[in-house]
Amino acid sequence: MRWIVRPPDLAAASRLSAEAKVSPLIAHLLAQRGITSAEQAQLFLSPSLSHLHSPYLMLGMNKAVERLRAAIAGKETVLIYGDYDVDGTLAVVILKTAIEICGGTADFHVPHRIKDGYGMKSDVIEQAAATDVRLIISVDTGIRAFAAAETAHRVGVDLIVTDHHLPEVGEIPQAVAVLNPNQPGCGYPCKELCGAGVAFKLAQALLEGAGHERLLPSFIKMVAIATIADAVPLTGENRVLAKLGLEGLRKPVNVGLKALFEVASVGRNGSAPSASDVAFRIAPRLNAAGRMDVANDVIALFTIREMTQAQEISAKLNQLNAERQNEEARIVKEIQERLDGDAAQREPYCLVLDGDNWHRGVIGIVATRVVERYGRPTLVLAHDAESGEAYGSGRSIPGFHLLQALEQPDCRKLFTRFGGHAHAVGFSLPGESIPELRARMEEYTHRHLTLADLEPTLEVDLEIKLEQISLDLCRELQQLEPFGQGNREPLLAVRNVLLQQPPKLLKEKHLKLRVAAGNGRNQGYDALGWRMAERTQSEGLIAGERLDLAFTLEENQHPDFGGPQMILRDFT
Known part of the structure; x- marks a missing residue:
């Protein structure tokens, strides 16, 4: 892996430090993030509710709010059509709750990942119409649901589409209103909202219009979870939502949140959960419902009032997540054995991997693991023996727009359906078309990537001395939280440190190093490497070696052995 040490802009950092009254270190890191003025620094470090954009800046919002208010006034039952991941289910919770607070009635439909597949289906709309539903609102889906939109029009159902996925070029489904910051002609400032974020903007307009704006912080807690779980950039309005929401989650009121936090071991010391807590503890358990069973459990968890029921659902989600982990590990092992x-x-620029008896609910996570290990855009497909269809999920590398690759004419003709973003896609196609998909993707990636693009790189923000690591440094870096896409955790590096002890393996897959500066007689520091056990075994590290480490820094809050802790990203 090649390290790229980002050169400091000393003049810009010095000026920002003086104007914004922040430390030179924070000024340096802010400048690297393109923040050059005191006003920008204030917005980044201390976002507030006043920094939320008006929902009416979004194209279609006036029509959507007008139709929804009419439904509430007319005592219509509104059907919310969601998706089965965290983003889609929390979007349902957000909009359903807002409608009910404003005096309306809302039901919902979330498809089953295996039985129904992704997206809006005409038969669901026809069934809704038969029960006298006259308004359907999609959340986190619908921007490419042209057939479903035509069905809604045919059976006399009004449709409001709220979505964040990229639309077809030049095409928008027929609807009363389409809310999507990425649609042509929409000037909404934050293009990177997740699906729950778009649904929240509709809820925000509805609540503010009904005099319930004081309730917005409660909704933002849910938006924060969805925003982090969906891995959208934590910049602009997304950063406002994530930071305020995480702080609000310090004291959860919802019984479902309380039960989930307990089973996930989050927030036990009264601290606000971090973005990492959400991404690696909360979101996987919520996603497990849609991956391994039925996503309706997530909506039930956050809408019931009895703690006993909430604890039962949380325990079920915890068990489903364990099953998901086992299934993921099985498939990843099979792929690694095949490629290694x-x-x-391993030579193709794009890895297109298919297999029998692979659970469709985990192939997206598997694709992520393959990208992490092999550094190539990856499509992972699971065969359905009964239908002959193959269902796929893809993940990309920085700088390669995966959805555009699927949209090329030679590829798109192969798909039964597809959609997504630059870095993540979902699709299905006849299993017999996989060899052609593999060939088309290889041709496309060879035209748009070079071998240098496939070489993994690490951008190091700052080189420091080992003895500079301290709790004060940890807490200074915490000012930049929450970390995630678009605001990655600062990556630090130390050079020529001594490995004091033989490496330790944790649970047979993680690595722990004890290092010190100089001749090794100085204070030792722990460095943890998640999923790095295999690497240290292959490289044969021994005590006394000199190493360069690239790492992030976090605070271990254990009462007995807490303190600053390095989380390894690489070592040489």
Whole structure:
């Protein structure tokens, strides 16, 4: 892996430090993030509710609010059509709750990942119409649901689409209103809202219009979870939502949140959960419902009032997550054995991997693991033996727009359906078309990528001395939280440190190093490397070696052995 040490702009950092009254270190890191004025620094470090954009800046909002208010006034039952991931289910919770607070009635439909697949289906709309539903609002889905939109029009159902996925070029489904900051002609400032974020903007307009704006912070807690879980950039309005929401989650009121936090071991010391807590503890358990069973459990968890029921659902989600982890590990192992055992299968610029008996609910996570290990855009497909269809999920590398690759004419003709973003896609196609998909993707990636693009790189923000690591440094860096896409955790590096002890393996897959500066007689520091056990075994690290470490820094809050802790990203 190649390290790129970002050169400091000393003049810009010095000026920002003086104007914004922040430390030179924070000024340096802010400048690297393109923040050059005191006003920008204030917005970044101390976002507030006043920094939320008006929902009416979003194209279609006036029509959407007008139709929804009419439904509430007319005592219509509104059907919310969601998706089965965290983003989609929390979007349902947000909009359903807002409608009910404003005096309306809302039901919902969330498809089953395996039985129904992704997206809006005409038969669901027809069934809704048969029960006298006259308004359907999609959340986190619908921007490419042209057939479903035509069905809604045919059966006399009004449709409001709220979505954040990229639309077809030049095409928008027929609807009363389409809310999507990425649609042509929409000037909404934050293009990177997640699906729950778009649904929240509709809820915000509805609540503010009804005099319930004081309730917005409660909704923002849910938006924060969805925003982090969906891995959208934590910049602009997304940063406002994530930071305020995480702080609000310090004291959860919702019984579902309380039960989930307990089973996930989050927030036990009264501290606000971090973005990492949400991404690696909360979101996987919520996603497990839609991946392994039915996503309706997530909506039930956050809408019931009895703690006993909430605890039962949380325990079920915890068990489903354990099953998801086992299934993910099984498939990843099979893929690694396949690729590591045959160098020719690792050579393609885009890895297109298919298998039998792979659970469709985990192939997206598997694709992420493959990208992390092999550094190539990856499509992972699971065969359905009954239908002959293959269902796929893809993840990309920085700088390669995966959805655009699927949209090329030679590829798109192969798909039954597809959609997504630059970095993540979902699709299905006849299993017999996989060889052609593999060939088309290889041709496309060879035209748009070079071998240098496939070489993994690390951007190091700052080189420091080992003895500079302290709790004060940890807490200074925490000012930049929440970390995630678009605001990655500062990556630090130390050079020529001594490995004091032989490496330790944790749970047979993680690595722990004890290092010190100089001759090794100085204070030792722990460095943890998640999923790095295999690497240290292959490289044969021994005590007394000199190492360069690239790492992030976090605070271990254990009462007995807490303190600053390095989380390894690489070592040489």
